[in-house]
Amino acid sequence: xxxxxxxxxxxxxxxxxxxxxxxxxxxxxxxxxxxxxxxxxxxxxxxxxxxxxxxxxxxxxxxxxxxxxxxxxxxxxxxxxxxxxxxxxxxxxxxxxxxxxxxxxxxxxxxxxxxxxxxxxxxxxxxxxxxxxxxxxxxxxxxxxxxxxxxxxxxxxxxxxxxxxxxxxxxxxxxxxxxx
Amino acid sequence: xxxxxxxxxxxxxxxxxxxxxxxxxxxxxxxxxxxxxxxxxxxxxxxxxxxxxxxxxxxxxxxxxxxxxxxxxxxxxxxxxxxxxxxxxxxxxxxxxxxxxxxxxxxxxxxxxxxxxxxxxxxxxxxxxxxxxxxxxxxxxxxxxxxxxxxxxxxxxxxxxxxxxxxxxxxxxxxxxxxxxxxxxxxxxxxxxxxxxxxxxxxxxxxxxxxxxxxxxxxxxxxxxxxxxxxxxxxxxxxxxxxxxxxxxxxxxxxxxxxxxxxxxxxxxxxxxxxxxxxxxxxxxxxxxxxxxxxxxxxxxxxxxxxxxxxxxxxxxxxxxxxxxxxxxxxxxxxxxxxxxxxxxxxxxxxxxxxxxxxxxxxxxxxxxxxxxxxxxxxxxxxxxxxxxxxxxxxxxxxxxxxxxxxxxxxxxxxxxxxxxxxxxx
Numbered sequence: 001x002x003x004x005x006x007x008x009x010x011x012x013x014x015x016x017x018x019x020x021x022x023x024x025x026x027x028x029x030x031x032x033x034x035x036x037x038x039x040x041x042x043x044x045x046x047x048x049x050x051x052x053x054x055x056x057x058x059x060x061x062x063x064x065x066x067x068x069x070x071x072x073x074x075x076x077x078x079x080x081x082x083x084x085x086x087x088x089x090x091x092x093x094x095x096x097x098x099x100x101x102x103x104x105x106x107x108x109x110x111x112x113x114x115x116x117x118x119x120x121x122x123x124x125x126x127x128x129x130x131x132x133x134x135x136x137x138x139x140x141x142x143x144x145x146x147x148x149x150x151x152x153x154x155x156x157x158x159x160x161x162x163x164x165x166x167x168x169x170x171x172x173x174x175x176x177x178x179x180x
Numbered sequence: 181x182x183x184x185x186x187x188x189x190x191x192x193x194x195x196x197x198x199x200x201x202x203x204x205x206x207x208x209x210x211x212x213x214x215x216x217x218x219x220x221x222x223x224x225x226x227x228x229x230x231x232x233x234x235x236x237x238x239x240x241x242x243x244x245x246x247x248x249x250x251x252x253x254x255x256x257x258x259x260x261x262x263x264x265x266x267x268x269x270x271x272x273x274x275x276x277x278x279x280x281x282x283x284x285x286x287x288x289x290x291x292x293x294x295x296x297x298x299x300x301x302x303x304x305x306x307x308x309x310x311x312x313x314x315x316x317x318x319x320x321x322x323x324x325x326x327x328x329x330x331x332x333x334x335x336x337x338x339x340x341x342x343x344x345x346x347x348x349x350x351x352x353x354x355x356x357x358x359x360x361x362x363x364x365x366x367x368x369x370x371x372x373x374x375x376x377x378x379x380x381x382x383x384x385x386x387x388x389x390x391x392x393x394x395x396x397x398x399x400x401x402x403x404x405x406x407x408x409x410x411x412x413x414x415x416x417x418x419x420x421x422x423x424x425x426x427x428x429x430x431x432x433x434x435x436x437x438x439x440x441x442x443x444x445x446x447x448x449x450x451x452x453x454x455x456x457x458x459x460x461x462x463x464x465x466x467x468x469x470x471x472x473x474x475x476x477x478x479x480x481x482x483x484x485x486x487x488x489x490x491x492x493x494x495x496x497x498x499x500x501x502x503x504x505x506x507x508x509x510x511x512x513x514x515x516x517x518x519x520x521x522x523x524x525x526x527x528x529x530x531x532x533x534x535x536x537x538x539x540x541x542x543x544x545x546x547x548x549x550x551x552x553x554x555x556x557x558x559x560x561x562x563x564x565x566x567x568x569x570x571x572x573x574x575x576x577x578x579x580x581x582x583x584x585x586x587x588x589x590x591x592x593x594x595x596x597x598x599x600x601x602x603x604x605x606x
Binding site: 018045089091097098100101 | 467470471474475477601
């Protein structure tokens, strides 16, 4: 993809999550589709407000967990039954109760790692550059105490002057133009 | 400049009393209780004995005891941990704790039927019982050795002491709960401290007393067997069933005020997650106990499991594993189910049934006619009729307890937060 140039979007800054959610909900209602919210902590209603749909993290986690379960159970079976059968207190070499705990641990381990790395991958991370970093107020506030709504230039409704006026109607702290 | 930021909070309705439909629950519960009692009586006639009535009665006792005293324990845990989920549940849990008199009555029935239920009470002369082949050598030894603990006097005294202690905590927390609401908000920090100071030791005392109670009531049905995790297993089991009940109550109450206003999806979701944790802890302890005894394979311990696996009991324990763990576990994994009122209630109702099913597996194989021999008799159906009747009467009594006070504790800093829209405190 060739490097983009020009305006990435208009960024409105809010002081509270409530204001952000109301603005985002209205923008979505008014037909905006290329828009995003940025908050210092998860705000579920903001995600819902911009029409966030389901993601694949649960599926990745489930598949990872099942892989861990099957892998460990097979490993234990292979060791105890085929590779190194031992007579332990006269028990059968295939003693499933003893296999449960490690198999369970691996289920959790694989599910946890799949969730964490699956989430990062589906988020498109690691991303070393994002246009929003060009906005000084975003750099300072997005991870501490500010709530941002960005209407992106890719949206067909986008117009530098009208969109700025539209965002201002939500009475944000500021509206800044963000360059690529 | 600047929108009004805080005018979106809801306000509590003026009337915080239980909604009118709680009366309907009560009537329905009484009707179910009466019908089940009649069925239980008919089954006893068909079976020609009340042995199974008493066994099933024990199941009903443990289940309702779990709600009343387990509810008291969860209330104390909530005062210690804080959290908005608990503010919702305080009054329903207080109401559950005030059903203790009914549970005591249920217990009295067991306490006056010791000889019918407990081998250690039935066997007077151990030598003669051994000679006649009534009991095995292991049982004779265990009964004799454990006599200082397993005798009717000790059973009574322990039971009465336990009920007195639970009664004390129920009384304290319930009285102070009302006083707290009547006090001025300026005193809230003192009240929080005060409740913490009662609940801290209370949780400790509760775990000891309930361990003693379940050892006497359930574990001693088999005088030869012991498990050091037994108390903890029931403790976690109580949390399992109390949380299931609390979710059912909170969501059912939310069809009317004041729960309509205070039950938000966030707290419902939190309660679902909390319940999920106990589903996990429950199987963790149950499986640990099994794994340790299976690994040891000692003649003192393993027969308890063999009684519950052989002779078709394997079917029951497999179903128990599915009902009690796998089904709630897989369903409660889902975020959507935890946030959906109707579905979450269904899961919780299932969990209550699963708890009863688990208790059936724990109780019935203790008896000689049933150990390693799962078979049909009219009597075994008492395990449905009697607990349903007892639970129904308990629910009716619980409804009257719910109706005696406002359903929301108002003197609490969390109250303002619970009335706000959810995104304010994500």
